[in-house]
Amino acid sequence: IFNSGLSGLGWLVERQSDDKGRLQIMIQLIRGFKDILPGEVEQWQEIERISRELFEDFGFKEIRIPIMERTELFKRSIGEDTDIVEKEMYTFPDRKGDLITLRPEATASIVRAYIQHKLFAKDPVQKFYLLGPMFRRERPQKGRYRQFYQIDAEIFGVASPLVDVQLILILVTLFDRLQVPDISAHINTLGCPQCRPGFKAALQEMLMSVSDRLCSNCIRRRDRNPLRVLDCKVPDCRAALKEAPSILDHLCSKCREDFAEVRCSLDKLKVPYVIDKRLVRGLDYYARTTFEIQTGSLGAQSAVAGGGRYDGLVKELGGPQIPATGFAIGFDRLAEISGLKPADYERKPDIFVAALGEKSQSLAFEWTCRLGLTGICAETDFSNKSLKSQMKRADRLGASYVLIVGDQELEEGTAILRNMATKEQTSISL
Numbered sequence: 001i002f003n004s005g006l007s008g009l010g011w012l013v014e015r016q017s018d019d020k021g022r023l024q025i026m027i028q029l030i031r032g033f034k035d036i037l038p039g040e041v042e043q044w045q046e047i048e049r050i051s052r053e054l055f056e057d058f059g060f061k062e063i064r065i066p067i068m069e070r071t072e073l074f075k076r077s078i079g080e081d082t083d084i085v086e087k088e089m090y091t092f093p094d095r096k097g098d099l100i101t102l103r104p105e106a107t108a109s110i111v112r113a114y115i116q117h118k119l120f121a122k123d124p125v126q127k128f129y130l131l132g133p134m135f136r137r138e139r140p141q142k143g144r145y146r147q148f149y150q151i152d153a154e155i156f157g158v159a160s161p162l163v164d165v166q167l168i169l170i171l172v173t174l175f176d177r178l179q180v181p182d183i184s185a186h187i188n189t190l191g192c193p194q195c196r197p198g199f200k201a202a203l204q205e206m207l208m209s210v211s212d213r214l215c216s217n218c219i220r221r222r223d224r225n226p227l228r229v230l231d232c233k234v235p236d237c238r239a240a241l242k243e244a245p246s247i248l249d250h251l252c253s254k255c256r257e258d259f260a261e262v263r264c265s266l267d268k269l270k271v272p273y274v275i276d277k278r279l280v281r282g283l284d285y286y287a288r289t290t291f292e293i294q295t296g297s298l299g300a301q302s303a304v305a306g307g308g309r310y311d312g313l314v315k316e317l318g319g320p321q322i323p324a325t326g327f328a329i330g331f332d333r334l335a336e337i338s339g340l341k342p343a344d345y346e347r348k349p350d351i352f353v354a355a356l357g358e359k360s361q362s363l364a365f366e367w368t369c370r371l372g373l374t375g376i377c378a379e380t381d382f383s384n385k386s387l388k389s390q391m392k393r394a395d396r397l398g399a400s401y402v403l404i405v406g407d408q409e410l411e412e413g414t415a416i417l418r419n420m421a422t423k424e425q426t427s428i429s430l
């Protein structure tokens with residue numbers, strides 16, 4: 001088997017011998033993907049719970065959308081010159097040959113749903129949140145996965161930059177509630193279709209002068225989409241761009257006013273921020289306010305959330321001219337740096353029913369089921385083990401109480417209830 005092609009897939013299979021020495025093939029998960037197991041998942045659930053609560057307090061409604069869409073949707077919204085569309089999408093023809101893509105982000109699909117179901121008809125102002133997996137075929141490394149999770153929020157129908165501020169406030173509050181240390185909000189503006197061309201031209205001119213220091217991607221983007229160059233993560237490119245012009249010197253009066261309003265209301269709400277003139281975000285559809293939450297605890301992958309205004313996208317995708325703004329948080333990174341500990345949220349049995357003898361065991365099973373139905377988490381043993389090993393298991397599971405019942409106790413109509421913390425035992429009537 002290994003000589004006929006599978007050997008190239010070393011990451012897919014692990015060779016093992018069974019107890020008779022025969023070769024067994026164990027299938028491993030796909031590179032860049034990961035399992036979230038009990039012991040970790042409790043923290044994820046708590047993060048989800050706290051996020052949902054915060055969103056709902058701010059009037060957001062949950063939206064669920066498919067994980068696959070027509071490829072065209074992402075090409076048109078995210079933009080052809082982006083890393084995502086150029087090289088990271090999981091795109092394949094389905095059995096009929098239609099090109100479909102596993103969603104690399106959520107905004108495009110939420111906009112599609114907003115337009116398709118005419119959610120704007122009754123009231124253009126709509127606020128959505130979403131939690132779920134996204135897919136990008138990036139080079140796997142610490143903090144970067146090919147299936148990763150995001151928490152998304154989008155607000156449609158409000159042109160005022162005050163909602164951008166509200167989004168930043170929600171982000172900062174959420175990170176605080178999730179005990180994430182060392183975060184800072186970075187903000188910038190990308191201007192609008194009126195003032196951005198002037199900035200683009202100035203940037204392009206500057207890029208021409210440092211062309212010999214740029215990577216081949218940047219050279220290509222310099223001509224087609226120069227803003228994207230500011231987003232390049234290659235250290236040499238970043239160094240070459242130290243003296244790049246700032247969009248803040250090229251803003252039209254409306255964009256300047258909006259950005260001032262963002263800063264002023266962040267000050268009023270006492271949300272600290274850094275103005276980051278290189279913050280352009282990787283996707284094409286952004287305009288005006290953009291922001292990122294960065295953390296000191298993640299090394300190179302310092303952005304844990306990002307977002308901004310995308311006023312043109314609803315129209316671009318076939319809807320009316322309706323402004324919109326939103327953000328996405330990287331869940332995996334958030335979980336890594338959150339101070340919430342999975343052990344604090346792990347549900348342990350309230351009671352373990354240790355039964356000795358046939359009759360008691362059958363009753364123990366019945367009681368365990370009935371307790372479960374009333375919301376009391378109960379466990380029992382199904383394999384006729386000794387009392388000692390049942391007690392050991394109860395201890396390992398972290399049960400608060402053990403109810404010990406044997407056939408003799410049954411006849412007397414009693415059982416022993418042991419408090420596992422105080423080791424106190426009381427005889428109780430059945």
Ligand code: AMP
Pocket residue numbers: 105136138143144145146148149150282303304305306307328329330331332333
């Ligand atoms: P983006 O949609 O690219 O603006 O990303 C928003 C956030 O999602 C980022 O700040 C990251 O925290 C997270 N993120 C993006 N790509 C990945 C990935 N491949 N693996 C893990 N997290 C990611």
